[in-house]
Amino acid sequence: MMRSSLQPARAPGYLVRVAKPKPALAIDTVPASRSEIDLDNARELKWWTKRLACNEVQLREAVARVGPKAAHVEQLLDGVESILAV
Template identity: 65%
Template sequence: MAYVFETLPADRSFIAIDDAREVQWWSKQFGCNEVQLREAVKRVGTTAANVEQLLDGKDIYIL
């Protein structure tokens, strides 16, 4: 049996939008595609909690 280890971001409170592996990981976590993630980061910044709130469609509270 082969084990696949997923690389986690070093700091899970911020999204390193220039790191392809992080973009892929965050897209999977938020259930969105890369374009949606990049647009969300443009709107609210790289704080993961703010991006998550925007993608959830709930009221946005900038932290």
């Protein structure tokens, strides 16, 4: 049998281990409250910066300016001048 040039030669009994990716758990990806931003929780801080497409400094400044309500912070970061009450 002819070996393809793309397949590496291996000694008999040689095992190849492939690391399996860990499944993402829903509890690890979503904050406890999607209506308020908790700046003291590093996991949630990372989630909110990704969700709102901003960095940590921008997020902290927005929360300091309009409070922890996610809708208000999102409006501020989107450039909406007047914050609508929710």
